[in-house]
Amino acid sequence: MKPTKELLFTYFAGQATSVQQKVIGEWLTDAGSRETYFQWLDEWERSFPQYVPDVARHLDEFRQRLDTPLHEQVPLVRQLPAEPRPFLTSGGWLVAASVALLLLAGGWLFREPLLYKTVTTGARQLRSLRLPDGSTVALNSNSSFRMPRLGYGWLSRRVTLTGDAVFDIKHLTNNQPFVVQTADGLAVEVLGTEFSVRSRSARAEVVLKRGKVNLQYTPANQPTQNVLMKPGDRVTLDGKGALRLQARADTTQFAHWRYRLFSFNDTSLREVASQIQSVFGVTVQLSDPALARRTLTGTIRAGSSDELADALAELLNLRVSHRDQYIMLSTPSETQINQ
Known part of the structure; x- marks a missing residue:
């Protein structure tokens, strides 16, 4: 055809x-x-040119150079020796080897942008992507998504994620699986489903809304762990390198960050502070270690770290101070003593 x-x-x-x-x-x-x-x-x-030159500006600069005489003398061209010298002397071989090494190193360093397309979001930025096979990806703030530039959909559908994302994957007629690889070694394999993946420094998490997902995790010097997920399941990767399955989890709050909704269910203030840092890129400090053990249950809508911190302060009767990329939460009595 x-x-x-x-x-x-x-x-x-x-x-x-x-x-x-x-x-x-x-x-x-x-x-x-x-x-x-x-x-x-x-x-x-x-x-559709990738670069459109400003002809008028460059022509004007050229005319200015013609109108402005140069006072410096043009250096004379050095005459070449009458007898040509062989290039591949001992020094010539060294130069040739150095150039070849630089070319190989350049190709190695720039292989990543040539082979893969990477999309990164900043603080307070959400982004939706539509993949060539019709699948969609919703990226949370401070996240990175990588996919192959060539052969996607008929050679491979293996992508890499750092951060938070929601995937809605289309089934292909050739039954080619879709695989999400995280930085901590977790591989999420699907055929057609909707699920969310979190891959950050604290822990990895997968929540399945519909369809079927197979998780594979191979820790160092340990046997491979496999978990087959069903709709409503939630799997986390704990600090000891073990997959923990929570069946029939509450998916009504599925990836609320897409709508800037932050849901907490008996969540400690320490974990809330970690979520604020991962989403908005700011550091939350708690003045008293006892504050870290206080818990919160509810849903808060906030478009910025300041809005979320102010809402937390009002709900928990705390004082909040904003300073550049830092937020300090403290009790009113502590604030009075410090003053």
């Missing part, structure tokens, strides 16, 4: 589906089709 020019333009823009990419890949196996491919690529790049 020969793809149309419109389909190739969609592919050049990075909007082709996995089926369309496969059609184009099969078409390119014919050597005669490659000339047409590069002709259409040249036409697309001319229609």
